[in-house]
Amino acid sequence: xxxxxxxxxxxxxxxxxxxxxxxxxxxxxxxxxxxxxxxxxxxxxxxxxxxxxxxxxxxxxxxxxxxxxxxxxxxxxxxxxxxxxxxxxxxxxxxxxxxxxxxxxxxxxxxxxxxxxxxxxxxxxxxxxxxxxxxxxxxxxxxxxxxxxxxxxxxxxxxxxxxxxxxxxxxxxxxxxxxxxxxxxxxxxxxxxxxxxxxxxxxxxxxxxxxxxxxxxxxxxxxxxxxxxxxxxxxxxxxxxxxxxxxxxxxxxxxxxxxxxx
Amino acid sequence: xxxxxxxxxxxxxxxxxxxxxxxxxxxxxxxxxxxxxxxxxxxxxxxxxxxxxxxxxxxxxxxxxxxxxxxxxxxxxxxxxxxxxxxxxxxxxxxxxxxxxxxxxxxxxxxxxxxxxxxxxxxxxxxxxxxxxxxxxxxxxxxxxxxxxxxxxxxxxxxxxxxxxxxxxxxxxxxxxxxxxxxxxxxxxxxxxxxxxxxxxxxxxxxxxxxxxxxxxxxxxxxxxxxxxxxxxxxxxxxxxxxxxxxxxxxxxxxxxxxxxxxxxxxxxxxxxxxxxxxxxxxxxxxxxxxxxxxxxxxxxxxxxxxxxxxxxxxxxxxxxxxxxxxxxxxxxxxxxxxxxxxxxxxxxxxxxxxxxxxxxxxxxxxxxxxxxxxxxxxxxxxxxxxxxxxxxxxxxxxxxxxxxxxxxxxxxxxxxxxxx
Numbered sequence: 179x180x181x182x183x184x185x186x187x188x189x190x191x192x193x194x195x196x197x198x199x200x201x202x203x204x205x206x207x208x209x210x211x212x213x214x215x216x217x218x219x220x221x222x223x224x225x226x227x228x229x230x231x232x233x234x235x236x237x238x239x240x241x242x243x244x245x246x247x248x249x250x251x252x253x254x255x256x257x258x259x260x261x262x263x264x265x266x267x268x269x270x271x272x273x274x275x276x277x278x279x280x281x282x283x284x285x286x287x288x289x290x291x292x293x294x295x296x297x298x299x300x301x302x303x304x305x306x307x308x309x310x311x312x313x314x315x316x317x318x319x320x321x322x323x324x325x326x327x328x329x330x331x332x333x334x335x336x337x338x339x340x341x342x343x344x345x346x347x348x349x350x351x352x353x354x355x356x357x358x359x360x361x362x363x364x365x366x367x368x369x370x371x372x373x374x375x376x377x378x379x380x381x382x383x384x385x386x387x388x389x390x391x392x393x394x395x396x397x398x399x400x401x402x403x404x405x406x407x408x409x410x411x412x413x414x415x416x417x418x419x420x421x422x423x424x425x426x427x428x429x430x431x432x433x434x435x436x437x438x439x440x
Numbered sequence: 441x442x443x444x445x446x447x448x449x450x451x452x453x454x455x456x457x458x459x460x461x462x463x464x465x466x467x468x469x470x471x472x473x474x475x476x477x478x479x480x481x482x483x484x485x486x487x488x489x490x491x492x493x494x495x496x497x498x499x500x501x502x503x504x505x506x507x508x509x510x511x512x513x514x515x516x517x518x519x520x521x522x523x524x525x526x527x528x529x530x531x532x533x534x535x536x537x538x539x540x541x542x543x544x545x546x547x548x549x550x551x552x553x554x555x556x557x558x559x560x561x562x563x564x565x566x567x568x569x570x571x572x573x574x575x576x577x578x579x580x581x582x583x584x585x586x587x588x589x590x591x592x593x594x595x596x597x598x599x600x601x602x603x604x605x606x607x608x609x610x611x612x613x614x615x616x617x618x619x620x621x622x623x624x625x626x627x628x629x630x631x632x633x634x635x636x637x638x639x640x641x642x643x644x645x646x647x648x649x650x651x652x653x654x655x656x657x658x659x660x661x662x663x664x665x666x667x668x669x670x671x672x673x674x675x676x677x678x679x680x681x682x683x684x685x686x687x688x689x690x691x692x693x694x695x696x697x698x699x700x701x702x703x704x705x706x707x708x709x710x711x712x713x714x715x716x717x718x719x720x721x722x723x724x725x726x727x728x729x730x731x732x733x734x735x736x737x738x739x740x741x742x743x744x745x746x747x748x749x750x751x752x753x754x755x756x757x758x759x760x761x762x763x764x765x766x767x768x769x770x771x772x773x774x775x776x777x778x779x780x781x782x783x784x785x786x787x788x789x790x791x792x793x794x795x796x797x798x799x800x801x802x803x804x805x806x807x808x809x810x811x812x813x814x815x816x817x818x819x820x821x822x823x824x825x826x827x828x829x830x831x832x833x834x835x836x837x838x839x840x841x842x843x844x845x846x847x848x849x850x851x852x853x854x855x856x857x858x859x860x861x
Contacts (some may be wrong), residue, residue: 376756388535395447398448
């Protein structure tokens with residue numbers, strides 16, 4: 179017997195989504211659309227508003243162990259991607275996972291697995307790029323950086339940067355998703371928090387001198403006889419350039435920041 | 441002299457070193473230290489020539505006692521000279537590292553006074569970095585040929601990767617262009633580093649806290665195009681280095697005219713052999729990851745790589761009896777021999793076919809690029825639909841596939857106004 183098709187409204191968090199999965203399985207319902215808390219829902223399908231229940235969410239989360247290592251990774255990370263209708267794809271992936279078990283991680287030619295896998299690859303690739311292309315500025319002893327990623331990469335970057343700078347206080351702001359990673363020395367001294375307005379002050383003299391040194395190095399290290407702008411652009415797409423110290427002008431005191439789109 | 445000028449001079453002097461990788465070692469950061477390394481390496485920027493910038497690549501000094509013809513730092517060359525003090529260089533590294541500009545330090549040096557003195561200077565720099573600043577990031581150090589083995593060992597205990605440049609692909613070339621360097625003087629430290637690494641691995645198996653000697657391995661570099669060696673000679677040498685010295689990487693650097701010595705190609709109108717360098721790297725990859733041997737790629741009848749297409753394609757066209765390969769049954773090594781299939785595609789095929797038989801449609805979904813591979817594959821015994829080519833046609837198509845990338849830069853559009861001025 180086929181399940182009743184419904185439209186699902188939840189609070190937009192991962193735990194909220196997992197609660198949706200729980201409720202849908204309990205009530206034998208098949209969500210065909212997902213809505214955030216603020217969306218105006220006008221839909222032909224009956225609307226179900228799901229209240230986030232942490233206990234239920236954890237039960238669903240634990241069940242991902244059935245998907246094997248690879249399947250579990252996809253089930254957890256898809257929610258961070260910028261895949262359109264990611265909840266729906268993730269729901270389809272979970273259904274497939276419960277049906278196929280650990281095989282779902284290997285089933286690369288299935289259209290759902292394919293879509294989810296590519297989205298997660300995009301997320302992980304972007305996170306890897308930002309490991310290198312993020313730039314911090316020293317503002318009175320605190321390192322401040324800004325990024326503008328397409329996917330929510332901060333949870334993936336957290337372990338990297340907190341492990342790399344255990345003795346530093348730093349803040350990394352994600353402009354797209356309005357959240358920031360904060361870190362201070364000490365065990366578990368980090369948090370990813372939503373931020374409304376993020377405006378660090380201008381850079382001091384020492385910071386400016388350091389940026390100038392870096393630009394000097396960057397411009398010197400290129401060999402003129404091998405000039406190859408296309409290769410540079412392939413490896414480092416221009417959307418990253420806005421935030422990089424290399425491409426700032428000497429008189430810029432602000433953080434390298436993303437120009438608002440025209 | 442200002443730090444800015446020093447950096448300018450010493451980065452400029454170091455830029456012809458091709459190796460700029462930070463791979464081969466996973467080390468997580470610990471409280472009280474700064475820095476970590478990741479096994480895949482991490483590119484922090486790309487310079488205008490498209491090369492990755494991952495380490496702060498500088499020389500300790502460019503004051504040199506040698507007079508190697510191909511080198512920009514040779515004694516007889518009239519260039520500004522400078523030297524970093526160990527403290528200066530450490531401060532610079534740390535301030536770049538904190539801002540996430542770099543993954544670590546690449547420290548090389550010209551030979552000031554003597555190889556021993558130079559190495560001592562480098563050891564002092566690295567010691568301050570590791571012990572005073574407690575720096576845990578990546579350090580690549582160049583061993584100086586001719587230095588005392590004990591000094592080289594101390595350098596290796598502080599660095600993550602070591603390298604000795606083999607400079608030129610044969611000893612006659614070396615004798616001609618670098619009269620102060622001997623082949624033996626280069627190979628001795630290389631052998632010493634190899635032995636140090638394997639000994640350190642054995643010790644770590646017994647004591648977890650045994651000192652680690654160059655844990656990310658060693659690499660080398662040679663200049664291509666300054667001397668008349670064939671590609672076959674270079675690849676055979678490369679293979680011997682991988683086999684005998686267990687190198688992680690061999691880098692090739694297309695010769696850039698930095699000198700007007702009569703022993704070298706004439707500088708005017710000289711174009712660095714970038715395409716040849718590219719083909720050599722492709723062949724190098726085949727040796728390291730694709731289970732190829734140098735003898736398979738090139739022989740006496742064909743001593744140079746074909747510039748028109750990649751070495752794997754060339755091999756496939758000469759060994760058509762090996763193909764087509766059946767996607768659903770072939771083993772990993774056979775899949776790797778198919779032009780257009782890489783390590784990732786081959787691994788994905790192995791995984792996906794455990795669930796069900798693969799079709800060409802499925803291959804596309806896996807991310808396999810069929811542009812080249814379609815001519816060499818069958819899925820469940822069938823070739824790609826509508827595909828029919830003769831042997832001759834195959835060669836032409838393969839060449840045509842690469843032609844657009846190899847084309848000269850686009851001619852500029854004519855302007856109505858420029859010429860009028």
